Each structure stands twice: as structure tokens, then as C-alpha cells.
Amino acid sequence: MRVRVPASSANLGAGFDALGLALGLHDVVEVRRTPNPGLVVRVSGEGAEDVALDESHLVVRALLAACSRLDTAPGGLELTCANAIPHARGLGSSAAAVVAGIAAGYGLAGVALTGAALDDALHLAAEFEGHADNVAASLLGGLVLAWCEESDGDRRFRAARVEPHPDLRPVAIVPREQSATHVTRGLLPEVVPHADAAFAAGRAALAVHAVSARPDLLLPATADSLHQDYREKAWPDSLRVVRALRAHGVAAAISGAGPTVLALTAGTALPQAVDLGGFTVLPLPLDRTGVVVDPLG
Template structure:
């Protein structure tokens, strides 16, 4: 057991075009969580993103994930003193909830002196409902996620190409995943499903080995257009970028746009009124857990 841990967990972008609930990429934007064991009680301090809204009690998502992981590990941490320094924007499609879940689970494993494993991934995906974002935050790099009968969530990591230059184009408004999922149809045309299968497979190849193929690889007919009324400005930016030859897609459930540029810059001619463009690196390490002094 460890008296305290510091957890550094990356943001993530999911779908990457047609890879709905299957593809994720870790990004170089990190929340930091410090947790110390205490004689009793729970004390939570939150700074940065969501500081005015995030609960400070047992309903806090980091705390809930930590408690669930401790239960799975058969470990009672006792009281907890936690500080969360949040940088990942909330409700913007950059995996803030996944980072909170992974951060809590990683903290539990660190306090218990246990390595992160496939059970940690499965638990995180149970919280999130799918594994793409949590797998990216947990493993780093590019991930391909799936669910086996049981159900059992799984993911495989793929090393991303070193030339990837993602830019997160973040609007001021927020978006709720449960709302945008509600806009998706129960069935899609067979042709759209076939298109999505081909482009999702191409996206893995492009992100790992052929960035020059990212424009066709990030095309989508499966989910983005159906959710346009939730964030019309987001789809306008995606289309303007793609018309200029820049690979762009909605990041996760939106409303952020994820663009792959050659130099980390959005080309002139794209109307970014109401958006903030932030060049980001690809996080290749995933969640990091270190003991506190």
C-alpha cells in the first residue's frame, strides 16, 4: 500500500471520423489528481475546469471510480484527501469524464500497490459505456476498442505516426453525450455501414503509418451528420477544413473539432468565430501514477 499518489491522465479524442465507439487517440492535455490516505472522511479540492460545478462529495466521478476500483481490488483505503487540477475542458468531446474515471481507477491501483491491467480497462469502460476514450487515456497513443460477449470491454494500442499534428478547435458551448447519442437513428443504410467500416480501417492505417491518407480516412457517414442540429457551427468548421484539404472530424460527442494539420496551424479562410484553436501533441504514455512524498 502507498500513502499517497499523483495521477497524470491525458485527454482523448474519439471516433476520428467513422470509427464510432471504436477508435480513440490520447492528447497532450492533462488533468492531475493527488490522493492521500487519511484517518477518516473525504476532502475534495477542485481547481481549473469545472471548479464551480464539480461535486466535492462521494458523487464526484473520480471518487466514485476510485471506490469502485478499490472494491474490485478488495482494498479499503480508509479516509481520502484529494485534489483535482483540471485542465481538460468539460462537455466538449475531449474525454474529460473518461479522464476522471481513469484517474480514479489509477489512483486506487496506486494506493493499493497494484499495476493497472485489463480489469481496470473493463471497469473504466463500464463507467463510460464504451471503451474508446478510457482506453486512450489509460494506454496512450492510438487505440482500437471493442466489446466481447459477456460483455467484456477490450482495447489494443497502436503506435501513432510521429508526424501527427492534431489541433483541437474548441467552441464555448458545451454538449452532453447522452443528448447527441439520442439523435442517432436505430438503423443506418447498409451502404453507410460499409463506408464506415472501410474508412475506420483506413483511419488506423493512416494514423499509424500514412498520415497523407488522413483526409479520406476521417470521412464519416455514420454519425456526424445526424447530430448536426446539436452543433451546426461544429459541422460548418469540419466542412470548411475538409474543403481546404485538412483532415477534420467531430471530436467524440462534440462540439470540439479535431483537425490533423501539417504544422499545428489552422489555414486561413476558416471562420473560427466562437472557437479557440489549440495545437496539441499526441500523448503516447497514457495515465501515469507516481507516489507522493
Template sequence: MIVGRRVRVRVPASSANLGSGFDALGLALCLYDVVDVAVVERGLDIQVVGEGAGEVPLDETHLVVRALRAAVDLLGAAPPGLVLCCANAIPHARGLGSSAAAIVAGIAAGYGLAGRPLDDDALHLAAEFEGHADNVAASLLGGLAVAWAEDGRFRAVRVEPHADLRPVLIVPAEHSATHVTRGLLPDRVPHADAAFAAGRSALAVHAVTARPDLLLAATADRLHQDYRESAWPATLRVLRDLRGHGVAATVSGAGPTVLALTTDGVLPAVDLAGFTVRPLAVDRAGARVETLA
């Protein structure tokens, strides 16, 4: 790997599940982390600005570095030294795929430094880091990602969201940890709830891509959101208020952010005290890698 080689990676945020598509659906959003990486003769230098500055480690345990190392190992390359500058806009621990974006950024940077295009192995590697593929697939592919596992491999396909889709984020100040909220989920669910989820998640793909008028029904959930209410009661209150007004609101990923899927970017007059409203477009490009030198 040539000393002096530089790449810039831009990775979008993502919202997983979309209510009914637990661990299967992810939507890419126009909110980006940007990582510049350069190969140098020795050492490791990391700078972080924006989200996570002063909080994330600045050594080999940094998630972008760990993912980058895994990618170059997979590709049979080894940079002698690295300089990274991470400009983060994706809020941490809010259910917007910040860890998935960091993983994708590292893997995309590793591929870029090795002069290789992103491929199915990159997706699988990213999902192995994350433990599931919905967020990383959306960040990699853009648009709406449908993810699954098959024969020990993580896979995903991208489908094109409807042109009229206008997501709105309702973001609280509080943080959440995925490993904590996953611990609130039961080991088993009733067969009727599983059947309900199967039908609504299939409908969600159709609603997001072709029939936004069906989004309210398509995003109904029985598998995860109510079970996690003790972790973020205010989030569930906002979600129910919005759905009561006909808005297709879901918990974004592991929460506590609420994602409202609208066609006009407008929310009804409900109590959003303690939350920040942030309209965002759908990202349709996914992770971008630019060679700088």
C-alpha cells in the same frame, strides 16, 4: 490500506471516433488532469481547481471518487478516509474525454493506493463506467487506441501514431452533453453506410500510424456527425470548411470541439469566429501513476 499513502495520477485528454471509427478509435492528447490522493484516518475531502471548479460535486458522487471506490472494491482494499486534490485542465462537455479522464484517474488512483499496476480489469471497469471504451482506452494507454467489446468484456489495444501527426483542436465556448447527442443518432443506418464506415475506419488506423497523407479519406464519416448537426451547426460548418480545404477534420467525440489531424499544425484561412484554436501534441504515455509516500 496504509494511512499516509499518497499517489499522484496524470491522465491525458482524448478525442474519440476520429470521424470514421465511431465508438472504436480514440487518440490521447497532451492535455492533462492531475489528481493527488492521500489515505487518511477518516472522512472525505475534495478540492478541485481549474476546469469544473465550483461546478462538480465535492462528495461521494464526485466521478473520481466513484471510480476510485469501484477500483479498490475490485482489488479488495478499503481506505478509511481520503483526501483528493484535482487539478483539471481538460475542458468539460467539449468532446475531449473529461469524464473518461476522471474515471481513469479514479481507477488509476485506486490501483496506485493498492500497490497494483494497471491491467485489463482496469480498462474494463473504466469502460463500464463510460459505457464504451474508446476514450478511456486512449487515456489509459496513450497513443491511438482501438477498442471493442467481446464476450461481455471491453478490450482495447494501443498502436503508435505517426511521428509527424500534429493534432489541432478548434474549441467553441458552447458545451455539449453526450447523452443528448447520442439521442440524435438513428437506430439503424443503411447497409452501404455501414460498409463505408468499416472500410474507412480500417483505413484510419493505417493513416494515423503510417500514412498521414490518407487522413482526409480515412476520417470521412456517414454514421454520426451529420445526424448531430442540429446540436452544433457551427461545428459542422467549421468541419466542412476545413475538409473542403483538404484538412482531415472530425468532430471530437460527442462534440462540439473539432479535431483537425495535420502534419504541420497549420490551418487554412477559414472562418473560426467563436472558436479557440489549440494545437496539441499526441500523448504517447497514457495514464501515469506516481507514488508520493
């Protein structure tokens, strides 16, 4: 089978660990069963020199976890991964790998990603990541609202999809530097002021409305008080770009754990007065479909 999975941008400003947006930049994984036991992994594109080529590869780990959950023996496997999503840049590369592996595992088991099976796949993917925003976007496409329900010590990751406005045109502004999620999360305080929490709640709710129905409200909707300023020392140049774009009226925020900047536009060019030296500017369509699994010929 061939699995095509989109990149994603999480948070969108104030929606920390709750909002995600699927982007039209895709990793493609081809999975073949082989008659002999064992595993062959080939990788090209982003991260090809850095990722493992054995069972510790993230796609393989997720695939095996899905097969275990579905009580399916994967048998001998050959994986060919063509990566387009930059690694460690805040564009959901690890979430995409997890979703690709889980979708492949469900495909090997002959289970369609619909209904309860899709809910279970989402939960399994979020267990890998520790939160559901990126994996939900890669699974479902469009704009996602993610949350976690806890009862009697058990937790269940959930997500709902919202259709983005047709005029929305994301632009990823990608630096050369990388960033690790575990490092940037370590910069966050355990407690924030009540006023900041109230601000974030209102802006996260507004972001859902702005992305889906009122793009003219994107600038106030993407304002943040929860995480970006606390993590400035991890990516000072990226936050400088966010502030400069916002000063020129462009809705911009750090994408996920950074250091990529996401600008949400209606197709207008970014202001030339903002210095984007050292960054690669990638206008991207939205991905409205999410992960796609097709048979190989």
C-alpha cells in the same frame, strides 16, 4: 500518489465507439490517505464551480469502485484535482476522471497497471462510460482500437494500442458551447443504410493505417457516414467548421460527442479562409504514454 491522465478524442470520423487518440492535455489528481476517516475533495481549473465535492464526484466514484473490485479499504482520503481538460466538449473529460480514479484505486491497493490488471482496469473504466474508446486512450496513450466481446450474456471491454505516426500534430478547435453525450446519442438512428455501414468500416480501417503510417491519407480516412450529419442540430457551427476545413484539404472531424472539432495535421497552419470565430484553437501534442501514477514526496 499523483495521477496524470490525458484528454482524448474519440471516433476520428468513421470509427464510432471504436477509435480513440490520446492528447497532450492533462488532468492531475493528487491522492493522500489521511489518519482520520472521511473524504476531502478540492478542485481547481476546468469545472471547479460545477463538480461535486463528495462521494458523488466521478474521480471518487471510480476510485471506490476500483478499491471494491480489489477488496481494498481506501480509508480516509484527501483528493486534489487540477483540471485542464474542458468539460462537456468532446475531449474525454469524464473518461479522464474515471481513469484517474481507477488508477488511484489500483495504486492504493499496490497493484501495478500492467498485464491482466491493466485489462481489468480498462474493463472497469469502460463500464462507467458504456464504451471503451476514450478510457482506453487515457489509459494506454497513443491510438487505440476498442471493442466489446459478448458471451453468454456477459460482456468484456477490450482495446489494443497502435503507435501514431511521429509527424501527426492534432489541433483541437474548442467552442464555448458544451454538449452532453446522452443528448447527442439520442439523435442517432437505430438503423443506418448498409452502404453507410460499409463506407464506415472501410474508412475506420483506413484511419488506423493513416494515423499510424500514412498521414497523407488522413483526409479520406476521417470521412464519416455514421453519426456527424445526424447530430448536426446539436452543434451546427462545429460541423460547419469540419466541412470548411475538409474543403481546404484538412482532415477534420467532430471530436467524440462534440462540439470540439479535431483537425489532424502534420504541423501545418490551419487555412485562414476558414472562419474560427467563437472557437479556441489548441494545437496539442499526442500523448504516447497514457495515465501515469507517481508517488508524492
